[in-house]
Amino acid sequence: MIGNDIVDLAKAKKDSNWQRRGFLDKLFTAAEQELILSAENPEAMVWTLWSRKEAAYKIYNRQSGERFFNPKRFVCEGDEVIFGTNHYYTETQISPDFIYTIAVTSRDKFEAIQHLESRDAVHKKNGIPNWFDFIEGKLHPASITHHGRFARIAYLKKIENQFSFL
Numbered sequence: 001m002i003g004n005d006i007v008d009l010a011k012a013k014k015d016s017n018w019q020r021r022g023f024l025d026k027l028f029t030a031a032e033q034e035l036i037l038s039a040e041n042p043e044a045m046v047w048t049l050w051s052r053k054e055a056a057y058k059i060y061n062r063q064s065g066e067r068f069f070n071p072k073r074f075v076c077e078g079d080e081v082i083f084g085t086n087h088y089y090t091e092t093q094i095s096p097d098f099i100y101t102i103a104v105t106s107r108d109k110f111e112a113i114q115h116l117e118s119r120d121a122v123h124k125k126n127g128i129p130n131w132f133d134f135i136e137g138k139l140h141p142a143s144i145t146h147h148g149r150f151a152r153i154a155y156l157k158k159i160e161n162q163f164s165f166l
């Protein structure tokens with residue numbers, strides 16, 4: 001499975017003051033807050049951790065059908081995001097303008113990630129996107145993200161076993 005999340009750093013700066021009292025405590029565990037406060041670029045670390053949590057949440061949402069807001073329960077450790085017994089693996093691209101994370105359910109799936117330019121063949125079921133490959137005649141799990149000036153649509157090339165999250 002796949003989840004992605006992008007943060008437009010200019011928009012994030014305008015919309016959210018991460019230094020506001022209570023902001024970090026609401027979203028991040030004590031260990032994550034330490035990581036932020038000791039980082040060379042604390043702001044980039046805030047949005048890196050946030051985008052990783054959001055990307056992992058999108059996978060959990062697909063797996064469970066549940067929607068909720070509980071960022072502190074998605075715990076960033078190394079390149080993983082852990083939610084209960086679920087482990088998600090993340091890769092984050094950090095640039096001066098945006099931070100982009102892709103999460104997958106196992107490391108081998110990083111090789112299967114593809115991006116789309118258009119959402120023409122993306123269909124949503126219960127709000128969750130899949131990309132229809134006309135050549136194969138198959139649906140692939142997809143994830144959409146947009147924020148400010150940036151957007152990404154990613155999908156997994158290989159069809160996953162429906163029980164792969166167990």
Ligand SMILES: CC(C)(COP(=O)(O)OP(=O)(O)OC[C@H]1O[C@@H](n2cnc3c(N)ncnc32)[C@H](O)[C@@H]1OP(=O)(O)O)[C@@H](O)C(=O)NCCC(=O)NCCS
Nearest residue numbers: 053054057058061062068069070071074128143144145146
């Ligand atoms: C649903 C949520 C993740 C969307 O994130 P966002 O940063 O507001 O917006 P994004 O652009 O990144 O994502 C929205 C897109 O995600 C897509 N999407 C929704 N559920 C998805 C899922 N389970 N998997 C993949 N993509 C999904 C939608 O297609 C939507 O785009 P569209 O409406 O244009 O088609 C977010 O609003 C939310 O509810 N978060 C709360 C959950 C939480 O606790 N987060 C903290 C970390 S756990």
